[in-house]
Amino acid sequence: MVSSPHEAMHRIFQEYPGLFSRVSELLGVPITAPTSVSVMPTDLTESRPVERRVDxxxxxxxxxxxxxxxxxxxQGKKGEDKPASWAYYLSYLYTKYRMPxxxxxxxxxxxxxEWASRTVPIGPRAWPALTLRPLVAGPHNMPVITDVAEARKDLxxxxxxxxxxxxDPDIGAILKTLSAALRDAPEIIADPLVEFTAQGLGNRPAAQQWRNLVAVDLSFYKSAISEEIRDEGRSEGLSEGRSEGIAQGILLFLAQAGIxxxxxxxxxxxxxxxIDTLNRWLLRAPTARSAEDVFAGE
Structure with missing residues (x-):
């Protein structure tokens, strides 16, 4: 079954294809930004009944x-059959489109x-006929962005x-930075990025932290996740539902930091x-060093 994080990690390149040139530069393989991008069919199925589909x-x-x-x-986990599938994808694409x-x-x-980053030789050890050499983006080489000004440069x-x-243990600060940066962005830019973030976090604890950050001031966001939070508020009592959600977000931030x-x-x-008091505590939680820091000045 395809998971939301799975969808977010590859579909963000469909929606923002220029992103690849920035990612490739971070990965040490600078590639000139494209002048045009076309979304291609993802079905690589042959005439025989074997379905192969790239994301x-x-x-x-x-x-x-x-x-x-x-x-x-x-890629969510290691898979011993994946290198063979990837090699097939690349050779099939080269054969079909005659493009690198x-x-x-x-x-x-x-x-x-790290597993996906391996160079995989295909062929006899003395003379591999092909070599699989993927570019990999992950927590080992993507930046930890906790500065709002830096975040605004490339949302x-x-x-x-x-x-x-x-x-990441710092995910609370990362999400807080992203949320703050998105507040100043036009709705047409912020809304899909709010959704991609929610999808990409899946059912991890960080997903609730993101929902709580979005819920702090719903007027900033008009996306589906905001509407979902609004609906929850209407069905359970807006004040009660929001206060409980924000309280859980505070506790999640502290637990994530090992406090x-x-x-x-x-x-x-x-x-x-x-709600105002809880919001103040929520904003302090990602940088708190103790539970008492959350109540500082109260």
Whole structure:
């Protein structure tokens, strides 16, 4: 079954194909930004009944250089059959389109990213006929962006970086930075990036942190996730639902940072029903060093 993180990790390149040139530069393989991009069919099935389907396939045309095909694969875990599938994809694409293909694998954990980064020789050890050499983007080489000014410079790259760092101990600060940067962006830009982030975090604890950040001020966001939060508020009582959600977000931030929360502090957070107070505590939680730091100045 295809997961939401899986979809987000490759579909973001369909929606923002120029992202690849920025990612390739980060990965040490600078490729000139394309002058045009075409979304290609992803079905690589042969006439025989064997279905092979790449996640995303793009044609990138580069001014003054050769055009090439970019196959993007979202990889959630190691798979012993994947290198053979990837090699098939690349050889099939080269045969069908007579254009050089390039494979980009996007991961959310370091072990999978390091596994996917291996160069795989195909053929006899003395003389491999082919060599599989994918580019890999993951938490091992994507930047941890916690500066709002830096995030604003490239919101799409910041979104992908946040998705790849979904399991990072600093994910609270990363998401807080992204949320703050998106507040100043036009709705047409912010809305899809809010959605990609929500999809990319899947069912990880960070997903609830993102929902809570979005919920702090719904007026900033008009996307589907905001509507979902609004609907939850209407069905359960807006004030009650939001206060409980924000309280859980505060506790998640503290737990993610490994901070022990005494029973008295936990009760103070979970029983508070003042949205403004909870929002202040939520904004302090990602940088708190102790539970008491959340209540500083109260």
């Amino acid at each position: 995303t396939l793009l044609r990138l045309d580069v001014e003054g250089d050769e055009s090439f095909l970019l196959a993007v694969e979202a 293909p390039l494979l980009l694998v996007v991961c959310q954990d370091r072990a999978t990213a 799409v790259l910041t979104t992908l970086a946040a998705i790849t760092h979904a399991a 022990d929360v005494p029973d008295e502090a936990r009760e103070r957070i979970t029983t508070c029903r003042d």
